[in-house]
Amino acid sequence: SQQGEEDPQALSIQEGENATMNCSYKTSINNLQWYRQNSGRGLVHLILIRSNEREKHSGRLRVTLDTSKKSSSLLITASRAADTASYFCATDNSGNTPLVFGKGTRLSVIA
Amino acid sequence: DGGITQSPKYLFRKEGQNVTLSCEQNLNHDAMYWYRQDPGQGLRLIYYSQIVNDFQKGDIAEGYSVSREKKESFPLTVTSAQKNPTAFYLCASSPTGGGSPLHFGNGTRLTVT
Numbered sequence: 001s002q003q004g005e006e007d008p009q010a011l012s013i014q015e016g017e018n019a020t021m022n023c024s025y026k027t028s029i030n031n032l033q034w035y036r037q038n039s040g041r042g043l044v045h046l047i048l049i050r051s052n053e054r055e056k057h058s059g060r061l062r063v064t065l066d067t068s069k070k071s072s073s074l075l076i077t078a079s080r081a082a083d084t085a086s087y088f089c090a091t092d093n094s095g096n097t098p099l100v101f102g103k104g105t106r107l108s109v110i111a
Numbered sequence: 112d113g114g115i116t117q118s119p120k121y122l123f124r125k126e127g128q129n130v131t132l133s134c135e136q137n138l139n140h141d142a143m144y145w146y147r148q149d150p151g152q153g154l155r156l157i158y159y160s161q162i163v164n165d166f167q168k169g170d171i172a173e174g175y176s177v178s179r180e181k182k183e184s185f186p187l188t189v190t191s192a193q194k195n196p197t198a199f200y201l202c203a204s205s206p207t208g209g210g211s212p213l214h215f216g217n218g219t220r221l222t223v224t
Binding site for chain 1: 153
C-alpha cells in the first residue's frame with residue numbers, strides 16, 4: 001500500500017534556483033521522512049520530521065509538515081547539479097510497522 | 112566502515128529458475144527489509160524482519176521467500192512462482208523496527224528472460 005504521493009512527478013530547474021517537492025498522505029502518522037536516490041543506487045535518508053513538529057532544517061533542506069492537511073514539503077535552496085536525483089517521502093504510520101514510501105519526484109538540476 | 116552490502120549488483124537468470132539475492136549488514140541493526148522498485152515507481156515492501164528467526168510478509172510477498180538465521184544477514188529468494196521478477200531490489204536495515212530511518216544497500220538489478 002502506498003501512503004505518500006509526491007508532487008510533481010518530475011521537476012526541472014536551473015542551478016541556483018530553489019526546488020520544492022510536495023508529499024500528501026492519507027492516514028495519521030508518527031513521523032514523515034524524506035529520502036534521496038541517485039540513479040541506480042540505494043536511498044539515502046535526508047531528514048525526519050515528527051508529527052508534532054511543523055518545520056525542520058538541515059543545511060540547504062527545509063521540510064514542513066501540516067498534519068491538518070496531511071501534507072509535507074521539501075525545499076532545496078540554491079540547488080546544484082549534484083542535487084539531481086529522485087526524492088521520496090515515507091511515512092511511519094504506527095511506530096511498529098515499516099515505512100510506506102511514495103512514488104517519488106525526479107529532480108533535474110541543469111547547470 | 113559500517114553499511115549494508117548487496118550482491119551481486121547485476122543478476123541474470125532464465126525464467127523458471129530460483130535466484131537468491133544477498134544482503135549483509137554490519138550496523139548491528141535489529142530490523143531488515145526487502146523492497147522492490149520498478150522503473151519510475153516507488154518502493155514496495157516484500158518482506159521484513161524485526162528480529163532474528165522472525166519475519167513478516169509485506170505488500171507483495173507472493174513468489175518470494177526469506178530467512179533470518181543471523182542478525183547480519185537477510186537473503187531474499189525470488190522463486191519461479193514470481194510472475195514478473197525483473198526489477199531493482201533494495202535491502203535496508205534500521206536499528207529497531209517501526210519508523211526509525213532506514214539505511215539502504217545499493218541494490219541488485221535482477222533480469223529474468
